[in-house]
Amino acid sequence: MANCKKKLVSALMLGTAVLAFTACGNKDDAVSTTKDGKLIITLGRQTTADPKLPKGDTYESNAYTRAVDKKFNVKIKDKFEANGDDYTRQVSLAIASGDIPDMMVVSRDEMKELYENDLIENMTDIYKKKASKGIKEAYESYNNRPLEDGTFDDKLMGLPATAGDLGPSLFWIRDDWAQKLGLKLDADGNGAITINELHDTAKAFSEQNPGGTAKNTGLALAPTLISANYGGSAYTSMGIGDALGAHPGFWLTGDDGKVVNGTVSSQTKELLALLNGWYKEGILDKQFGTRTWDDISAMVVNGETGIIPGPWHIPDWQLFQTKEKNKEASFKAYALENAAGKVTTIQNNPTGNFVVVRKGFKKPELAMKIINFIYDETRNDATAAADYPEIADYRATAVDGTSRPFNIEINPSTELLETVSDAQAVLNGKKSADTVKYPDTRTLITTLETYLKTPATASSTDWATYTSRIIGVNDVMVKVRNEGIFSETESPYFGTTKTLEEKGADLDKLREETFMKMVTGAKPISDFDSFVKQWYKQGGTAVTKEVQKEVDAKK
Template sequence: MRTKWSLKSKVLTKRLAVLSMSALMVAALAACGGSSNPPTAEEAGKYEVTPGDPFSAYKDQITVTMGRVTTANPKLPAGDTYENNAYTRLVKDTFNAQITDQFEANGEDYSRQVSLAIASGELPDMMRVDSKDELKELVDNDLIEDLTAIYDQYATDNIKQIYDSYDGRALDNATIDGRLMGLPATSLDSAPTMVWVRQDWLDLLGIQLDADGDGAISLDEVEKTALEFLKRDPGQSGNPVGIPFVNTMNTTDYNGSAYTMLGVASTEGAFPQYWMNGEDGKIVYGSTTEETKQMLGIMADWFKNGIIDPQFGTRTFDDITALYANGQSGIAFGPWHIPDWGLISAKQMDKNAKFSAYTLEDANGKVNVAHANPSNQFIVVRKGYEHPELAVKIVNLFYDKLANDKDVATTMPEAAKYQETGVDGSTRPFNIEVNSATSLLDDYSDVVRGIKGEIGLDEVRTTESKNNIGSIKTYLSDMDTDDVTAWSKYHSRINGVGLIDKLTKENKFVWMTPAFSGTTPSMKQTWANLTKLEQESFIKIITGSEPLDYFNTFVSNWKKQGGDQVIQEIEDEIASKQ
């Protein structure tokens, strides 16, 4: 983590010494004053060359301080930083706005910086918050700007259409008491979790999967393939292992489903960690259902028979990735894009490595999946910042203009080079994604038609898709190429997104819409312990240290230790909205 706050400053000393007093003062001020009216369009744009223009520059240079969400390996070229790079320079050139980072951090470090900023009331001008709870807290303490009028005035038609593609759900998540209090990131449906299998190993061993060619396979096929890989060691590692899983095991985010058992759960109609409507209309926590118990029984059998990695529960994420790189395992559960950053390690170590993508079907031949929460991250603007419209204009610049410019190599050459060389998207001013609900399959259509020559590059919607077309053509011209980027883009887009497109067109998915996402008051005190209870109980059952019926004990303990209270709060919140 890097911070630009001086540890010797009086400001930070005050934060650490009288944090609770600061929070009380903020709350008191909020109680007295409440939210002020948002600035008029004339006030918001008084420093602009053309007030109200989505891309208008400021007459005199302005400064905006930010809280930035970073990543460990942003792939920035030498000399560039999060604060000074092609993307921040693009903001400077376009709007005459200089970005200064108040703090930069990743993961839990970033969350701590945000919490400190909220508690002290000393926010950067703009930052990302990662939950509706944080957004509510900022609103309750009157710390952020109301963006309702500004969004209407400055957002481009394309940006409005993107948000509208979620049927109001995305903007609704950022709306409190009828006012838009943040600019939401979007999270489009990217289901299902896929089963990635070493195709070169299947060919070597004469194994045929998916005989009917529908893209979906059964658990039985996965089991038999895993056992063959263990017995015959096609990777010649000398130490083959079963399918690796992370010890967290479950997720409610298909984009984050790498090495989880979400796909296995789907075959039983189970959705661990999701909040669902039960048959009686009551709220049900997916990790406590009979279907989840059945899933754990399958996983326990797999572990007993060696189908699961014997070190399950102890390996880190990087350890698991290394198993694929070393040729010790050839079956991976994960999202459509796992070849770009995970399975690519296998190609780097073995030029012959190839993967095919499948998904798991239930006994009725259907693929059970859940809709994503359309937004749970928000860009907020500090109350009192003179240029709140700049937040909307930055969104316009990166998620409309840059994304859709068909001549970006000429108009924004530095940014185009970043995209071409794979610089991480976190280096943009806002580390979020703003894409339409159909963008994944829209981009896939462009890529396929571009590869076939049915459309020219000038007709392709995004720069990223143009680059992907070039990479995939490189791979198709030589499938033994050493170009790992070409290899990964072919696997993720043609195999991965191609499977989603196929299953969508064939109406193979059975969708579950979660009943609730977010947190409740008591979850702030109990959820960490409940999550730990769940994880430890599931590991015990899978590894055989407890019998399957121990699941009933887990459910009973979960309810007593706060689960029932959380369910009641969720039902009350849903009822209040009705």
């Protein structure tokens, strides 16, 4: 009955009390089948505005669902389809009513609520007995942390996605501008530049205006300054912070062995002081704090700024627009090294969302089998392309991942680096395409070869693929690791605590407003210690204690 009360409280908050009463104590465990005897699996489906599905295909009937239906004698039907925030609302309503799909993708907090309300299956034994070798190895490459994040009271309640968006955050610099001004970067060729080199390049771009625009700036940053992961590091100061040892927003292990949030570290104070100096000097955008993310994107396209901080894949979804507008534009990527000549990063959260199975579903092992099939067999088996040509075509034509039953990724931590390294080796004639580790690499090789045949007239899509994978990943991310100058700091905690749920938004607002004012000089850097005290007083002390308790519990 306690679970029923929890659901009723949630339902009343959402205005769905009638549904909650219906759900309590009235679980439908009946197996639904089609007329020809196929088991029906209902999904909560994440969608996107343009999934690029071939004509005639839908979310319920496409290459992936047809293959799953045939292999497991099932029929996939979507209980609901939604995108972005709408999907989150659908999940919330499903949890509140207790009427959830047979399988769906949820966040850890949502999974915790489902577990506390006894709405989802325990997947512990299913994972141990049914997970494929490839899937287990993928989790092991993150030291099994995704599995730990999916575990409550020693029970694995959801099958985790991985989120290995690797660092470092790169600096994509307009190379055509650098050459025009005679700037020489990365003299030692290790893939990284110094903070001074970044400063001098921004200064040259700001003062000499190589783009010839009426409005130009050396470096433009988004008002929030920080990111929770490298994949979201576009237009942030994450790369600069890494070089200074500052990781605001991340939980760190202090010198005393206790957890501390990077927001209140002395290195973060140093980061703010550096940015404030650049702002005063005029190389950091004078409209910092008022320019939005979209504003900066427009500046990049219009040639008003030529230093773009961001992840390795930013050419795929942003820089290609610059190339479409200006065929002469070219970019080179660089990591940022610290005073000791090292490239240091903070470990990203290795765990994404989770696939959960409705409590009472007769064949919960199907979730594991579908994951094995989609994320291991059809990707890694040598005959996968021949066995599943429809799926191979989807991948070759970049049909969106939401077309899969579960919109998640499960990849080994080093897959990106190994894929690109293999592709480069094939292009250099040092390896045969038949010997690459991951079959998907062959598709990448084909795209790269197409680009290299006629780079001057290549499509912007092929240019973006070459630029992100070769100039970004191979020439920087692989290189700094091979050069032995790369290191990663482990973060002890990525979750959410009770106080963080209640006061996290206020703490974020305090941080963002204070940092913005310190960078622009509206508040002196000397006030940083006062900010730290205020951060702890407004909830930081309680949050830190809760995080420490959870970290200690895992030891």
